[in-house]
Amino acid sequence: MEDDNDDGNAIDNFDYILTFPTIRQGFIFDPIVFLFGWSGALDNNLLKYSKIYEGEGCITVRYIAPFDDCIARKGSYNEIGTKICNMLEEMELNRHPIILHVFGRNGSLVLNGFLTALQAMPDSDMISYNLKGVVFDR
Template identity: 30%
Template sequence: MAGAADLDNLEYYIKFPSPNFNYSQPNGTGESDYVFVVNEEKIPVILLFGWAGCQDKYLAKYSQIYEDRGLITLRYTAPVKCLFWKRLQMITIGERLVKLLVDLNFENHPIIVHCFSNGGAFLYQNFTLALEKSPKPIQVVSNYISPKKTFQSNPLENLKDDKNNCPQHFIYSKKDILIPYTDIEYFANYRKSLGIDVTTLCYETSPHVKHYTENKESYVSSVCNFLNKCLNGTN
């Protein structure tokens, strides 16, 4: 089931697996087939936070990775005006996203955040702040970032000391001319120094926003292997 909804102007897209989805068999796409062993009463929920200006049709290509494997996906991209000019509104957006998870009764499901670029990371920053005030605890088991375009406010700097100690995975490239790979490695190493389980996937040649497009099989394998590691023991 898929749909779009408006929660006080918060437009999101959610998709649930079909009732007869077979969790014991690979998806059969030939694209890094992978089976997740999940508790079907607490199916993992993947939150995809898009980059600044992201159109949902592009974010949907990434959510398909998880939907093909029977996971729940929820996509949301913060409005550009909130990312650049009305940043205080991001606090409210983070709170509404947390409220949405509670309203959907997802607080007992493993939550995985896949954020893209600084836009997604800035949203994640406000989401984690809202989690601290949530009336019900929500289990975030992992998050990972696909770097894209940099802008003035640097959420990676703000997230260096993020209180959430879940595993993190970073996907980036040395040929991305819009965000230095050294910035990503500095952040990843800093988080490692705090005792966080951090893994990385660095491509040598894929250009800006082309990591998945040009390295589809290894990208999907990396995501699925990381996700399986994080879900192990949480079902």
């Protein structure tokens, strides 16, 4: 049975997994690595990459955009990008160095939405300055 308040839109839910490293490297601000998954990926697929980064002292955020919902709804990747930026602000992670690990077309579309949202933010210079690199993975 469906919840009457649920419109079935997975984009609005914005489910991501944030993990803090078990090993601290002594950085003032631990680097944060976003892992944007491919269409059809499962969290378990991203988990193995996440553990590598966490072992190096990085905070990780794993996110897989709901591809079918995103394609059906115009502007949804930009909406997701805005939610990622808001999460950075709310958790006070916006001063941390940012690395993006992008998987497949779906991950690339999330990356585009994120970069678009960064440019629209009032303090985008600060966040853009902390964007240290992007890894493209097929």
